[in-house]
Amino acid sequence: MKKYYSLFLILLSCSITVQAQSGKQKKADRLYQDFAYLEATDVYKELIEKEYNVTYNSTKLGDTYMMLRSPENAVFYYGDVIQDTAISPEYYYKYAQALRGVKRYDESREWLQKYLESGRGSDEIKEMIEKSEYNTNATYKLESADFNTEVSDFGVFVKDDQVYFVSARAQDTEVKKKTYSWNEEPFLDIYVLDKGSGSVTPIGGEVNTKLHDGPVVISPDGNTMYFTRNNYLDNKEGKRDKDKTNHLKLYVATKSGNGWASVKELAFNSNEYSVGHPSLSPDGKTLYFASDMPNGMGGTDIYRASVDSLGNFGEPENLGEPVNTEFDETFPFMDTDGTLYFSSNGHAGLGLFDIFRMTEEDGVENLGEPVNSNMDDFAYFQVADSREGYISTNRDGGSDNIYVFNKLNPLVLKGQVTDAVNGNPISAATIRIMNDGEQIAFLETDEEGNYETEIARDKSFPLEAKEIKYETFEGELSTMDSDDTDEMEYNIQLNPVKDVEYLAEIDNIYFDFDKSNIRPDAAKELDKLITLMQDEYPDLVIEIGSHTDRRGSNAYNEKLAERRAKSTRDYLVENGVAEERIVEFKGYGETKPAIDCDRCSEDDHQLNRRSMFSVVQMD
Numbered sequence: 001m002k003k004y005y006s007l008f009l010i011l012l013s014c015s016i017t018v019q020a021q022s023g024k025q026k027k028a029d030r031l032y033q034d035f036a037y038l039e040a041t042d043v044y045k046e047l048i049e050k051e052y053n054v055t056y057n058s059t060k061l062g063d064t065y066m067m068l069r070s071p072e073n074a075v076f077y078y079g080d081v082i083q084d085t086a087i088s089p090e091y092y093y094k095y096a097q098a099l100r101g102v103k104r105y106d107e108s109r110e111w112l113q114k115y116l117e118s119g120r121g122s123d124e125i126k127e128m129i130e131k132s133e134y135n136t137n138a139t140y141k142l143e144s145a146d147f148n149t150e151v152s153d154f155g156v157f158v159k160d161d162q163v164y165f166v167s168a169r170a171q172d173t174e175v176k177k178k179t180y181s182w183n184e185e186p187f188l189d190i191y192v193l194d195k196g197s198g199s200v201t202p203i204g205g206e207v208n209t210k211l212h213d214g215p216v217v218i219s220p221d222g223n224t225m226y227f228t229r230n231n232y233l234d235n236k237e238g239k240r241d242k243d244k245t246n247h248l249k250l251y252v253a254t255k256s257g258n259g260w261a262s263v264k265e266l267a268f269n270s271n272e273y274s275v276g277h278p279s280l281s282p283d284g285k286t287l288y289f290a291s292d293m294p295n296g297m298g299g300t301d302i303y304r305a306s307v308d309s310l311g312n313f314g315e316p317e318n319l320g321e322p323v324n325t326e327f328d329e330t331f332p333f334m335d336t337d338g339t340l341y342f343s344s345n346g347h348a349g350l351g352l353f354d355i356f357r358m359t360e361e362d363g364v365e366n367l368g369e370p371v372n373s374n375m376d377d378f379a380y381f382q383v384a385d386s387r388e389g390y391i392s393t394n395r396d397g398g399s400d401n402i403y404v405f406n407k408l409n410p411l412v413l414k415g416q417v418t419d420a421v422n423g424n425p426i427s428a429a430t431i432r433i434m435n436d437g438e439q440i441a442f443l444e445t446d447e448e449g450n451y452e453t454e455i456a457r458d459k460s461f462p463l464e465a466k467e468i469k470y471e472t473f474e475g476e477l478s479t480m481d482s483d484d485t486d487e488m489e490y491n492i493q494l495n496p497v498k499d500v501e502y503l504a505e506i507d508n509i510y511f512d513f514d515k516s517n518i519r520p521d522a523a524k525e526l527d528k529l530i531t532l533m534q535d536e537y538p539d540l541v542i543e544i545g546s547h548t549d550r551r552g553s554n555a556y557n558e559k560l561a562e563r564r565a566k567s568t569r570d571y572l573v574e575n576g577v578a579e580e581r582i583v584e585f586k587g588y589g590e591t592k593p594a595i596d597c598d599r600c601s602e603d604d605h606q607l608n609r610r611s612m613f614s615v616v617q618m619d
Contacts, residue, residue: 027459037064055081059091069376069394071101088540089118101352103374117547124325124346131348134368137410142370145402147193151185154392155215155379163193165402166214180378189216190441205259220284223255227277234351248274250289268316270311279332288332298326304341322364331379336550343378354375355391410454411479412487417449417465419617420493421537425449429467457482469503470494475608500542509568509611516563518571530575544583546570549605550590561587568611583616
């Protein structure tokens with residue numbers, strides 16, 4: 001039962017508990033308001049067992065378990081009372097979120113639909129209902145960090161081979177022996193892992209206090225640190241708001257020897273709302289952070305503020321849509337390529353909180369699995385000029401843990417489509433790449449037969465290639481075991497269709513009545529066939545079949561058809577086609593008419609007086 005509610009929410013709403021009021025109901029509600037969730041669960045259960053205010057206490061117990069990040073328990077208590085007609089529609093949404101936390105996605109969409117129909121919905125809710133696929137071409141290989149503990153560890157920042165992170169391990173400190181009533185773990189401190197030695201120590205200087213401290217970000221020059229902390233400065237706790245909540249604030253400290261000193265709070269802090277989760281742009285001139293300050297879009301939003309050379313800040317600016325929603329956005333991180341990463345429970349996703357990326361080209365994109373899970377995933381950090389990075393998650397149950405990832409660039413798929421017989425490139429060939437029955441890419445080759453696209457790693461994709469003069473190619477593309485490369489080549493050979501007229505784009509060779517000579521219009525078509533056989537398919541072997549209309553006797557028509565076949569063959573040979581490439585020239589008389597008619601028109605007779613070609617060999 002000992003669940004640790006993901007620290008990004010803790011850090012946005014921490015408080016120091018006050019005295020509980022008398023009466024079990026008041027006691028339970030007071031414990032809840034004071035974030036003493038583990039204690040509150042016991043009291044709410046007692047009230048339910050005594051059948052006292054069951055609907056209310058079941059919803060509050062569900063809320064409590066969600067704060068403890070135990071959706072399996074929240075689903076149970078929400079589910080007991082969700083059909084109660086007196087229940088507020090907000091619980092349709094809460095129940096849907098809990099269902100998502102236990103991977104019951106279809107049921108979650110059903111309750112989101114009910115929430116939408118109650119008039120409480122939004123575009124974000126519609127997206128949650130409609131979207132079910134979350135893919136990104138970048139591949140992440142994750143593993144649990146070896147410096148995790150049994151208590152909470154999260155929120156990494158790396159500078160000069162020093163890994164800064166937040167932890168409740170209470171190592172080498174006397175002031176953190178008191179536990180936090182939310183989860184009965186010690187209050188949070190900032191720690192530093194030296195990647196060279198592997199040692200972990202509390203950050204030096206004046207940063208850590210007896211309350212929550214962290215996470216941090218350090219300026220590019222290494223001299224300035226911004227960090228989150230409860231309202232606490234100069235060994236004194238600051239003022240609380242009217243609800244006795246000790247909010248988060250952002251502080252700045254200056255490098256001093258092996259530690260940090262001269263701690264000051266930032267000007268846009270307030271005792272009435274929280275500000276936290278600092279992140280700097282790569283040039284250090286913009287500070288990103290999360291806050292629930294007034295006039296936001298709802299919940300916690302992501303803001304930015306300019307930083308000048310003297311450390312002065314401009315007015316905080318809400319990032320607005322499409323990043324921020326009516327719900328919660330937290331833990332911003334600006335990568336060196338201009339991509340903003342953040343965590344949110346307001347965009348369509350896999351779990352309670354997912355990690356998203358935002359670019360001007362692609363908009364907001366869910367990173368999908370394995371970065372995201374059905375639980376909370378947050379605090380994305382990428383080491384500059386490296387594939388190494390970190391996320392934080394409670395997917396393993398219990399407290400938050402840090403995961404190290406190796407980010408592989410999108411795999412670039414390149415290839416050329418060529419003629420299987422002569423090796424010539426095929427332009428305007430179309431390539432369809434499928435995944436689970438759905439088309440994920442539709443490509444067209446250029447003049448040199450080349451194509452290129454990005455594709456996910458570690459998968460197999462059915463592939464289809466077509467061009468009107470070629471047989472359809474069907475194959476399978478595998479990107480398994482591609483970690484060591486950023487490019488993959490997949491060439492395709494298409495077999496020409498066994499249809500000479502189609503390949504050469506010629507019409508039939510027609511003859512005049514009772515004639516076998518090659519007409520000028522027929523010569524033009526035969527010249528196309530000669531070009532095909534000499535230039536494109538020098539090993540093409542054909543046979544010729546010639547025909548007559550139905551006028552005249554069968555015997556006469558057979559002889560006439562044979563003369564037509566010979567004249568057709570002679571024209572090809574005389575114009576450069578080797579005799580051995582025409583294995584047969586045969587007359588069929590009137591036995592194989594193109595137009596099978598009893599009372600034929602003159603046009604019908606003309607269509608029947610023809611020579612035709614078939615492929616014998618194309619290798």
